Amino acid sequence: MDRRQQKTRAAIFAAFNEILTEKSYHQITVQEIIDRANVGRTTFYDHFETKDELLREMCDSLFRHIFSDVLSAESTHDFSLSDGTSRMVITHMIYHLRDNRKNLLGILACESGEMFLQFFRQYLNNVFSSYMPTSNAREVPEDFLLNHISGSFVNMVQWWLKGGMKESPEQLATYFEAVTQPILTQKEAE
Amino acid sequence: MDRRQQKTRAAIFAAFNEILTEKSYHQITVQEIIDRANVGRTTFYDHFETKDELLREMCDSLFRHIFSDVLSAESTHDFSLSDGTSRMVITHMIYHLRDNRKNLLGILACESGEMFLQFFRQYLNNVFSSYMPTSNAREVPEDFLLNHISGSFVNMVQWWLKGGMKESPEQLATYFEAVTQPILTQKEAE
DNA sequence: ATCGTTTTTGAACAAAGTGTTTGTTATTAA
DNA sequence: TTAATAACAAACACTTTGTTCAAAAACGAT
Numbered sequence: 001m002d003r004r005q006q007k008t009r010a011a012i013f014a015a016f017n018e019i020l021t022e023k024s025y026h027q028i029t030v031q032e033i034i035d036r037a038n039v040g041r042t043t044f045y046d047h048f049e050t051k052d053e054l055l056r057e058m059c060d061s062l063f064r065h066i067f068s069d070v071l072s073a074e075s076t077h078d079f080s081l082s083d084g085t086s087r088m089v090i091t092h093m094i095y096h097l098r099d100n101r102k103n104l105l106g107i108l109a110c111e112s113g114e115m116f117l118q119f120f121r122q123y124l125n126n127v128f129s130s131y132m133p134t135s136n137a138r139e140v141p142e143d144f145l146l147n148h149i150s151g152s153f154v155n156m157v158q159w160w161l162k163g164g165m166k167e168s169p170e171q172l173a174t175y176f177e178a179v180t181q182p183i184l185t186q187k188e189a190e
Numbered sequence: 191m192d193r194r195q196q197k198t199r200a201a202i203f204a205a206f207n208e209i210l211t212e213k214s215y216h217q218i219t220v221q222e223i224i225d226r227a228n229v230g231r232t233t234f235y236d237h238f239e240t241k242d243e244l245l246r247e248m249c250d251s252l253f254r255h256i257f258s259d260v261l262s263a264e265s266t267h268d269f270s271l272s273d274g275t276s277r278m279v280i281t282h283m284i285y286h287l288r289d290n291r292k293n294l295l296g297i298l299a300c301e302s303g304e305m306f307l308q309f310f311r312q313y314l315n316n317v318f319s320s321y322m323p324t325s326n327a328r329e330v331p332e333d334f335l336l337n338h339i340s341g342s343f344v345n346m347v348q349w350w351l352k353g354g355m356k357e358s359p360e361q362l363a364t365y366f367e368a369v370t371q372p373i374l375t376q377k378e379a380e
Numbered sequence: 381a382t383c384g385t386t387t388t389t390g391a392a393c394a395a396a397g398t399g400t401t402t403g404t405t406a407t408t409a410a
Numbered sequence: 411t412t413a414a415t416a417a418c419a420a421a422c423a424c425t426t427t428g429t430t431c432a433a434a435a436a437c438g439a440t
Binding site for chain 3: 002003029030031041042050
């Protein structure tokens with residue numbers, strides 16, 4: 001990739017990230033982004049078709065980074081959401097989230113980011129679906145449960161960010177276990 | 191209130207509702223609303239400062255309607271989220287939601303409505319907080335739990351709407367019970 | 381039915397944003 | 411060095427926003 005392209009993309013991403021900490025996504029204009037990134041209007045539209053695509057690309061790379069070693073760990077060990085081993089994975093994920101708080105806060109914390117949340121949940125559905133214990137003796141459908149678990153995680157992260165991230169990742173993992181474990185294990189002894 | 195005002199407000203609300211079923215909130219313009227409602231530009235801004243305020247007012251009246259008898263029932267009977275009596279309340283709420291599906295679908299179903307969801311969760315926090323069983327022997331903080339419960343409900347409704355509302359309110363109440371009951375009752379026997 | 385008040389209205393407005401085009405200038409990789 | 415590629419500024423037509431103003435219409439009360 002051309003060095004100029006790299007620089008342009010980096011500048012746009014950085015500017016976008018910066019502005020996201022100041023105002024909500026929908027209030028941000030392309031004009032603002034290119035002003036802050038110090039690139040020409042034409043250049044922006046050369047790289048991204050719309051503002052939405054910029055967000056999508058940013059979320060994608062962020063997720064890939066956050067879940068990179070979680071997803072690779074999945075192959076070596078055999079984790080499951082329904083036993084204690086999941087706590088490690090969850091803790092890991094939250095540590096990554098905390099490391100990226102500068103990127104996240106702007107997108108997630110305030111009232112904005114419905115698209116980000118959508119992407120987030122979607123991504124989590126994929127991640128969690130491989131950890132779901134297989135049990136057909138449930139009183140709720142599989143996809144409802146998966147949606148519930150992913151939603152609970154996103155919900156928790158949102159709550160955490162809004163409250164100033166006072167809890168440690170280990171603590172959060174415990175909370176998460178406390179609200180998901182009882183549901184997942186209840187019918188396993190069938 | 192002046193008859194003209196009533197008519198104007200009704201027309202705007204109706205138009206807004208209608209357009210919400212066609213596109214997401216952020217794509218809707220004031221221009222579109224006043225065209226459809228057939229009112230003057232000036233009139234719109236006489237009634238609502240911004241498009242956001244229109245949404246907020248609409249959500250408010252919708253919630254008040256949906257939860258009206260739920261909130262009044264609260265005073266007569268003594269419900270709690272942690273026992274079987276809650277199922278009635280939940281079922282009731284979902285029936286109301288289904289009756290208002292025309293209003294809800296547009297706002298909630300598609301990718302839009304982050305503000306609506308925010309209002310919804312906020313409202314639910316108030317509703318649920320009075321049903322929360324008091325137990326200080328929990329491994330998770332009270333406000334985390336409340337946030338989790340409200341979030342789970344909103345999450346479920348979203349899942350339900352997206353899936354075409356195939357499940358009956360009773361069934362949904364059972365699902366909700368299945369994912370909240372185990373958490374709320376686990377430490378009650380202290 | 382009339383009268384003073386309130387509401388609605390259209391037209392026009394500046395300001396800001398969008399996405400595209402065009403020709404020019406820099407930068408790059410070879 | 412050179413040919414390709416990327417960035418650029420300027421200008422574009424277009425849409426949206428929120429405000430102002432004076433005139434017309436609808437209203438409630440007498």
